[in-house]
Every structure is written in structure tokens, then in C-alpha cells.
Amino acid sequence: MATILVHVMPKPEILDPQGKAVGAAMARLGYEGIAEVRQGKRFEITVDGEVTDELLEKIREAAVTLLSNPVIEDVVQVKVVGQGCGCGGHGHGEHAHAGHGHKDLLK
Amino acid sequence: MTARIGVVTFPGSLDDRDAARAVKLAGAEAVSLWHADASLHDVDAVVLPGGFSYGDYLRAGAIARFAPIMDKIVDAAKGGMPVLGICNGFQILTEVHLLPGSMIKNDHRAFVCRDQTLRVENAETAWTSEYRQGEEIVVPLKNQDGQYVADERTLDELEAEGRVVFRYVGWNPNGSRRDIAGICNAQGNVVGLMPHPEHAVEVGFGPDSREKGRAGTDGLAFFTSAIKNLVSA
Numbered sequence: 001m002a003t004i005l006v007h008v009m010p011k012p013e014i015l016d017p018q019g020k021a022v023g024a025a026m027a028r029l030g031y032e033g034i035a036e037v038r039q040g041k042r043f044e045i046t047v048d049g050e051v052t053d054e055l056l057e058k059i060r061e062a063a064v065t066l067l068s069n070p071v072i073e074d075v076v077q078v079k080v081v082g083q084g085c086g087c088g089g090h091g092h093g094e095h096a097h098a099g100h101g102h103k104d105l106l107k
Numbered sequence: 108m109t110a111r112i113g114v115v116t117f118p119g120s121l122d123d124r125d126a127a128r129a130v131k132l133a134g135a136e137a138v139s140l141w142h143a144d145a146s147l148h149d150v151d152a153v154v155l156p157g158g159f160s161y162g163d164y165l166r167a168g169a170i171a172r173f174a175p176i177m178d179k180i181v182d183a184a185k186g187g188m189p190v191l192g193i194c195n196g197f198q199i200l201t202e203v204h205l206l207p208g209s210m211i212k213n214d215h216r217a218f219v220c221r222d223q224t225l226r227v228e229n230a231e232t233a234w235t236s237e238y239r240q241g242e243e244i245v246v247p248l249k250n251q252d253g254q255y256v257a258d259e260r261t262l263d264e265l266e267a268e269g270r271v272v273f274r275y276v277g278w279n280p281n282g283s284r285r286d287i288a289g290i291c292n293a294q295g296n297v298v299g300l301m302p303h304p305e306h307a308v309e310v311g312f313g314p315d316s317r318e319k320g321r322a323g324t325d326g327l328a329f330f331t332s333a334i335k336n337l338v339s340a
Contacts, residue, residue, distance in 0.1 A: 010211075014256065015282070017212040066173065069166055069202065071209040072256060 002051045004059050007077040008068045009040035040076070043067055051080050110135040110337040112330070113150035115180075115196075117142040117171045121158035122193065122305060129305040130154070133330030135337075142174040151337045152189040152233075153180055155196025157249075157303060167210060167252045168198030177203055189233035189333050190297045194250055197289070197299030206290055206299045207265070208257030213250070214282025222314035222323070223248035223302050224276040225288050229269050232295040233336050237328040243276055244325035245314050248302040253281035255288075255301070265290055273300050304329040 010016045016038045023037035045059060056078070063075045112130045114137055116123045127137035138150050142160075147153070160171035171177070177199070184190045184205055192200035200206045213219060224245050227238040238244070257265070262284055265271050273289035281301070289300025304326025307313040313323035 014211060015214060015254070017214075017216045021216060066169065067165070069169065069209055071201075071207075071258075072166075072211055 001082070002047055002049070002080060003082040004045045004047065004051060004056070005077065005079045005081050006043040006045065006059065006063045006067055006075065007040060007079075008043070008063070008073050009076050010038060011072055011074055014072050041067075044081075056080070108338065110152065110334045111138050111148075111150045112136070112333065113138045113140040113147060113153045115140045115142060115153060115155055115176060117158070117160035117174060117199075119158050119160045119162055120156050120195070122156040122303065123158070125303075126154045126156040126193065126305045129308040129326065129330050132308050133327055133334055135330065135334045140176060142171065142176050145175045145179065147176070147179050147183060152333050153183070153191070154305075155180075155190070155192040155199050156305070157194030157196060160195055160199065163195075163252065166198075166202070167195060168200075168202040171195075171199045172203040181205060184292075184297050187294060187296050189336065191234050191329065191333070192297075192299035193303055193305060194253075194301055197301055198252065200297065200299040205297050206292060207261045208255055208284075208290070210252045210301070211254045211256055213253050213280070218249070218251040219253070219280050220247070220249040221280065222246070223280060223288075225273045225300075225302060226276050227272070228274055229272045229291065229295070231269075232272055232291045232298050232332075234298040234329045234332050235272060236336060237332040244307075245316070245323050246302045246304050246307040246326045247314055248280055250281070250301055253283065253301045255281075255283035255290075257284060262287075268293065272298055273302070 019038040026034050060078050063078055068075050112135045114123050114126045130137040138148055198210050201209050222245050224243055227235055227242045230238045230240040270291050271287055272291050275286045275288050279286045291298045307323050307326035310322045313321055316322040
């Protein structure tokens with residue numbers, strides 16, 4: 001089992017009402033010094049077996065067709081996390097893989 | 108010959124029955140189409156109704172555009188079949204790239220429901236030929252993702268080619284770029300708009316008119332336009 005992370009954000013020039021609402025709530029709650037909040041979407045796509053280049057290509061395609069709308073959103077990251085890489089015993093979060101050379105596939 | 112106008116039902120469509128009723132009141136046969144159907148059942152035109160297909164999950168219209176019937180609708184639309192997208196139907200038409208741009212949350216971040224005045228900016232499309240150029244009409248508007256956005260180049264193209272079909276008058280209810288309420292494709296057979304003409308087709312159930320409460324039927328000409336163009340085609 002492996003997981004592919006796809007991270008989508010509203011384009012900078014597009015109004016982000018969810019982010020604005022969250023930012024306003026933070027100000028009301030007394031969190032100071034916050035200039036702006038923008039809210040995106042994080043997809044965790046778990047696949048059977050290893051992540052092949054072919055599969056990644058398909059996920060990248062899905063990222064710009066189904067998962068995001070290029071008119072209003074940017075795909076900022078497509079990345080493999082939690083790949084069974086033989087190092088054993090770690091959790092499935094991407095942080096456990098720092099330094100393991102997992103590919104950051106878009107940027 | 109009676110024109111056959113299909114109305115597609117997606118999971119989460121709300122206004123499919125009202126749209127079918129509008130088609131009937133205008134004098135055509137209303138044909139119910141199911142999103143998972145791969146056939147258009149020989150209809151002459153299609154209406155994509157309002158609602159919240161797939162709960163608006165992901166983005167409004169984003170999942171509905173991949174429904175099996177949408178492939179057929181895209182092919183037929185490219186061949187000239189009249190297609191009207193109302194509200195969620197408009198969102199689906201942008202997601203499936205039959206119309207440019209996209210809809211995001213209203214600028215004031217609230218759901219809006221009101222009788223809305225629109226100006227007919229193009230009375231030569233398949234769905235607006237029974238209006239007069241520049242005519243002002245009142246139909247209900249109800250949405251939360253109604254703010255039409257597109258890049259400046261696309262907006263300039265739409266304006267230059269006369270593809271802005273409706274503009275909001277009096278108040279822009281959602282922050283849409285250049286007060287745009289509805290647009291069409293280059294051929295004028297595909298029209299999408301956020302307001303709801305199918306809710307203004309019968310006295311007693313429409314918006315208030317100058318003469319009488321709930322007597323407005325300004326939306327009916329969408330459907331009579333399509334029927335007239337189909338019969339004369």
C-alpha cells in the first residue's frame with residue numbers, strides 16, 4: 001500500500017471565501033498578527049502495491065481534470081507519501097519519510 | 108411535430124421537475140433523462156437543471172460533468188443541439204468546458220434568494236430569440252456559488268463576440284465579473300445562466316410582476332425560443 005498526496009489551492013487572484021471566513025474567525029478569537037488565511041484541499045489517494053511512473057502520470061492527469069479546475073485552482077503538489085520503501089516500522093505520514101528521497105513530483 | 112426537450116436528473120438535482128414543467132407549459136414534450144444513461148433518447152434539445160449534483164462535493168458540477176450522459180451531450184452540443192444549463196447546470200457546462208470560466212462562492216459569502224432583474228444582451232441564441240435585444244426580465248435567483256469568474260482575455264472575447272447573453276441589472280448579487288449572469292458558446296446553441304427562468308413560467312407561481320403578486324412569467328420565452336427554433340429548423 002502506498003499513498004499519493006495531491007495538494008490543490010485556489011489561485012492567488014481568486015477570492016477564497018472559506019479562507020476569509022476562517023481568517024475573520026481567528027481575528028474574533030483573538031489570534032493576532034494574521035495577515036491572511038487561504039484554504040486548499042488535500043487528497044490522500046491510497047493505492048494497492050507500488051506507485052509506478054505510469055500510475056503517477058494518471059494521478060497527475062486526475063489532479064488537473066477531476067481534482068482541480070485550472071480556471072480557479074492550482075495543483076501545487078503531487079507527492080508520494082507512505083510508500084512501502086523497505087525501511088520498516090514507521091508511520092504512514094509523509095513526515096516519517098523525510099530524508100528517504102521520496103519524490104516531490106510537481107515542483 | 109412536437110419538439111422533444113430532455114431534462115437531465117443527476118443525484119442531487121432539485122429543479123428537474125420544474126424545468127420539465129416549463130418545457131410542457133411552453134408546448135414541447137418533456138423527456139426525463141437519467142445521468143447514468145448513455146442515450147439521449149432522440150431528444151431535440153437538453154436542459155441541465157439546477158440543484159446540488161453530488162452535493163456540490165469537490166466543486167459545483169465537478170463530478171456531474173463525468174456522468175455517462177454528459178459525453179453524449181457534449182457531442183450533440185458540438186453538433187449544434189440546443190443545450191441550456193441553469194444554475195448547477197451552468198456550473199456543469201463550465202466544468203465540462205462547453206462554456207468558458209467558472210463559478211465560485213458569492214462575494215458576500217451568503218446564499219442568496221431573490222427576484223432578479225436581468226438584461227437580455229443577446230437575443231439571437233437558441234434560447235433567447237423570443238426576447239427583444241436589451242429587454243429587461245425578472246426571474247428568481249438562488250445560489251451560493253454564483254460568482255462568475257474568468258480571466259480578462261476570456262471576458263474580453265465574450266464581450267467582443269456578443270456571448271454575454273444576460274447581465275444583472277440593479278444589483279450584482281454575487282460579484283460576477285462584469286455583472287455577467289449568463290453566457291453562450293460561439294454558435295449560440297449552448298447557453299448557461301445562474302438565475303432560474305423555469306421558476307417564472309406560470310401565473311401564480313412566478314416572481315411578483317408590476318400588475319400582480321407572483322404573476323411573472325418572464326422565463327417562459329427561454330423554452331418557446333428553443334421550440335420555435337427546433338420546429339423551424
